[in-house]
Amino acid sequence: MPFPKAVLETNTSQLSTTYDAYVLISNTLSSLHYPHIQTILEQHQSIDERVGITATLVAADVAGKRLLQVPVGQLTRDYDDVRRIFDAARHTAQMIIDSGIRKPLLEINLAGLTANQTAQFENAIEAAYLGLCQGLWQPLEAREALDEDVIEPIHCVGLIESEGNIDVQRLNALExxxxxxxxxxxxxxxxxxxxxxxxxxxxxxxxxxxxxxxxxxxxxxxxxxxxxxxxxxxxxxxxxxxxxxxxxxxxxxxxxxxxxxxxxxxxxxxxxxxxxxxxxxxxxxxxxxxxxxxxxxxxxxxxxxxxxxxxxxxxxxxxxxxxxxxxxxxxxxxxxxxxxxxxxxxxxxxxxxxxxxxxxxxxxxxxxxxxxxxxxxxxxxxxxxxxxxxxxxxxxxxxxxxxxxxxxxxxxxxxxxxxxxxxxxxxxxxxxxxxxxxxxxxxxxxxxxxxxxxxxxxxxxxxxxxxxxxxxxxxxxxxxxxxxxxxxxxxxxxxxxxxxxxxxxxxxxxxxxxxx
Structure with a gap:
C-alpha cells in the first residue's frame, strides 16, 4: 500500500536536484531557510494580488527551481487552530499534481505568533504532511482500475527542519x-x-x-x-x-x-x-x-x-x-x-x-x-x-x-x-x-x-x-x-x-x- 512517504531534510543547500518544488506553507511571505523568497514573492505580488491570499507558483532559485507559496490565513484569532495548516495543505494537493510537481519539499513557517499561540501550532508540520496526504489520496477502486502512478504520482514528501526534530517514522506510521x-x-x-x-x-x-x-x-x-x-x-x-x-x-x-x-x-x-x-x-x-x-x-x-x-x-x-x-x-x-x-x-x-x-x-x-x-x-x-x-x-x-x-x-x-x-x-x-x-x-x-x-x-x-x-x-x-x-x-x-x-x-x- 504505497503512499507519499515523509523524509526529513536538514540542509537546503544540497536539495536542488532531489526535489522538484519548494512548497512554503506560511502566514507571511517569509522563509526561514531561503531569505530571498520574500523579495521574489513581493515582486510577484506587484503584478498578482492573489499572492499571499491563494496558493501561487513562481520561478525561484530554490529546490526544484520553483516555489509554491501556500497561505494559511490569519492564525491569531481565538477560534483559529492547526486545521488552518491541515486544510491549506489538503486544498493545495490537486494544484501540486496539476502543476507537475512530483517531489515537493515542504517548509512550514508561522511568524508573528505569541508563545501561547505558537504552542497551539506545535504540530503544524504533522498537520501539513497529513493534510497533503489526505488531499492526495485516491479511492482503492481508482488505484486498482487506473494507473496508480498517474493518479497518485507523489511518492515522497520532504520536510525541512534545521533542528532535525521531526519524527518521520511516526508521521509515516500515522499516514x-x-x-x-x-x-x-x-x-x-x-x-x-x-x-x-x-x-x-x-x-x-x-x-x-x-x-x-x-x-x-x-x-x-x-x-x-x-x-x-x-x-x-x-x-x-x-x-x-x-x-x-x-x-x-x-x-x-x-x-x-x-x-x-x-x-x-x-x-x-x-x-x-x-x-x-x-x-x-x-x-x-x-x-x-x-x-x-x-x-x-x-x-x-x-x-x-x-x-x-x-x-x-x-x-x-x-x-x-x-x-x-x-x-x-x-x-x-x-x-x-x-x-x-x-x-x-x-x-x-x-x-x-x-x-x-x-x-x-x-x-x-x-x-x-x-x-x-x-x-x-x-x-x-x-x-x-x-x-x-x-x-x-x-x-x-x-x-x-x-x-x-x-x-x-x-x-x-x-x-x-x-x-x-x-x-x-x-x-x-x-x-x-x-x-x-x-x-x-x-x-x-x-x-x-x-x-x-x-x-x-x-x-x-x-x-x-x-x-x-x-x-x-x-x-x-x-x-x-x-x-x-x-x-x-x-x-x-x-x-x-x-x-x-x-x-x-x-x-x-x-x-x-x-x-x-
Whole structure:
C-alpha cells in the first residue's frame, strides 16, 4: 500500500536536484531557510494580488527551481487552530499534481505568533504532511482500475527542519494507519462486503506484531454475538455478504501498564433494514463502516510504532444490514451476549446492536486487564453530525469522566487537527431506553430518526452501557470500567458528503496523539 512517504531534510543547500518544488506553507511571505523568497514573492505580488491570499507558483532559485507559496490565513484569532495548516495543505494537493510537481519539499513557517499561540501550532508540520496526504489520496477502486502512478504520482514528501526534530517514522506510521482506514471506509460495498473487509484487514496485518483472527462460522456468531447476528440475518443467504467478527490484539514487549479495548462498527452497507432508508438516503451508506475502519487504522499505526507499556484489543463487527424475508424487525426481543433482553425499536439503529455484543466480549477482557479503558467507535447517528458538525462526539460513563479521558482526547485533538467534543451521559438517556414492560430489559431506540430525537447521539451510549453489561461496572461498583462512546458520524467523511466525500481516517490521529 504505497503512499507519499515523509523524509526529513536538514540542509537546503544540497536539495536542488532531489526535489522538484519548494512548497512554503506560511502566514507571511517569509522563509526561514531561503531569505530571498520574500523579495521574489513581493515582486510577484506587484503584478498578482492573489499572492499571499491563494496558493501561487513562481520561478525561484530554490529546490526544484520553483516555489509554491501556500497561505494559511490569519492564525491569531481565538477560534483559529492547526486545521488552518491541515486544510491549506489538503486544498493545495490537486494544484501540486496539476502543476507537475512530483517531489515537493515542504517548509512550514508561522511568524508573528505569541508563545501561547505558537504552542497551539506545535504540530503544524504533522498537520501539513497529513493534510497533503489526505488531499492526495485516491479511492482503492481508482488505484486498482487506473494507473496508480498517474493518479497518485507523489511518492515522497520532504520536510525541512534545521533542528532535525521531526519524527518521520511516526508521521509515516500515522499516514499508513489513516490510509488503511480510508481504504476500508471508502471502498464500495461489494468489494468491502464483510468477507472482503475481513480479508483486507488480514492482509494489512500479515507478518506484523498484531495478531488477528476472524470468526466466520454462522452458528458461532449466532450464539456468541446474538444482537450482531440479528442485524446480519437477512444477509446470511448471500454468501458474499455473510458477517465477520475480526479480533486484533497487540501485546507490547515488556510490562503492560495500560490496556485499551476498542469495539468498531463495520456496517458495510446499511439499507436501514425493515425500517428502510427512503428518498435517496441509502446512498453513501457503504461508509457506515467508518468506525471499524478507524479502529483498524489505529491498530496499523500502533503496529508500526510498537510502543511499550500499552496493550490493545480490538473487535470489529463487519455486517451488512440487508432487507429481506429474514430481516430482523421492530418489536423483536433478542437476548444480548451479556444476557440482556433487548427490544428492537428501529432496525435503522443497527450499529448499537452489534457494538453491544462486541463491548460485552471486551468487557470480559477488561475485567482482568491492567488499567483498562473501553471505547466504541462508530458512524452511529446523524444527530452527532447535526449537533456537532465535523467534530467527533465523545460520550463517557462516570468512571471515564472521573479519569478525564474525554478531556485528554480533547486536549490532544486540538493540537493534531482531529478535534473532538465532549457530550455528557445524563439520566434522561437511561430513562429513554428503559423497558416499558417486563418482557424486555432495554429498548434499542425509538421509532424515529436520531436527527429528530432529543439527545439523539447521547442516549445510544446508555443503551450500549446496559446491553453490554457495563452498567454492572459503574463508578460505585467493585470494579469500575471506564467506557467512552466515540461517534464519528460528523467527522468521518469530508464535508459531511457521505456519498462522494473522502473518508478522513478519524479518529486515528487523536488516539495516536493521546496514547502513543
Amino acid at each position: 499508513a494507519g489513516k490510509r488503511l482506514a480510508r481504504d476500508l471506509c471508502g471502498t464500495e460495498p461489494e468489494r468491502m462486503a464483510p468477507p472482503g473487509f475481513a480479508d483486507y484487514c488480514v492482509d494489512a496485518f500479515k507478518g506484523s506484531n498484531v495478531s488477528i483472527s476472524v470468526i466466520t462460522d454462522d452458528a458461532q456468531i449466532r450464539h456468541e454475538y446474538p444482537l450482531l447476528h440479528a442485524v446480519a440475518r437477512a444477509s446470511i443467504e448471500v454468501k458474499r455478504h455473510r458477517p465477520r467478527i475480526i479480533r486484533m490484539v497487540y501485546e507490547p514487549v515488556g510490562e503492560v501498564t495500560k490496556t485499551l479495548l476498542f469495539a468498531g462498527k463495520g456496517i458495510t452497507f446499511d439499507t436501514g433494514g425493515a425500517d428502510l432508508k427512503v428518498n435517496g438516503h441509502m446512498a453513501g451508506m457503504s461508509r457506515d463502516k467508518g468506525g471499524a475502519a478507524g479502529v483498524a487504522g489505529f491498530m496499523k499505526t500502533l503496529s508500526l510504532l510498537a510502543p511499550k507499556g500499552i496493550k490493545v484489543i480490538a473487535e470489529l463487527g463487519a455486517v451488512r444490514n440487508s432487507i429481506g424475508a429474514d430481516a430482523f424487525i421492530p418489536d423483536e426481543i433478542i437476548t444480548s451476549h451479556a444476557g440482556i433482553r433487548v427490544r428492537v425499536g428501529n432496525t435503522d439503529a443497527e450499529g448499537r446492536m452489534l457494538l453491544a455484543d462486541l463491548l460485552s466480549h471486551l468487557r470480559e477482557d477488561a475485567v482482568n486487564a491492567i488499567n483498562p479503558e473501553l471505547f466504541s467507535v462508530a458512524t452511529l447517528t446523524g444527530h452527532a453530525a447535526i449537533a456537532l458538525g465535523p467534530y467527533t462526539a465523545l460520550v463517557e460513563n462516570k468512571p471515564a469522566r472521573d479519569q478525564g479521558i474525554a478531556q485528554k482526547l480533547f486536549a490532544h485533538g486540538e493540537l493534531c487537527a482531529d478535534q473532538v467534543e465532549q457530550s455528557l451521559s445524563r439520566r434522561e438517556d437511561f430513562d429513554f431506553v428503559k423497558p416499558r414492560t417486563k418482557a424486555d430489559d432495554v429498548i434499542s431506540s425509538n421509532n424515529g430518526p436520531s436527527v429528530t430525537t432529543m439527545r439523539g447521539h447521547q442516549f445510544p451510549m446508555a443503551f450500549l452501557t446496559i446491553a453490554s453489561g457495563l452498567d454492572k461496572h459503574e463508578a460505585n461498583s467493585e470494579l469500575p470500567l471506564p467506557f467512552t462512546h466515540v461517534d464519528i458520524a460528523g467527522s468521518g467523511i469530508e464535508d459531511l458528503d457521505w456519498q462522494h466525500g473522502k473518508p478522513t481516517g478519524a479518529p486515528v490521529n487523536v488516539f495516536v496523539n493521546t496514547y502513543l
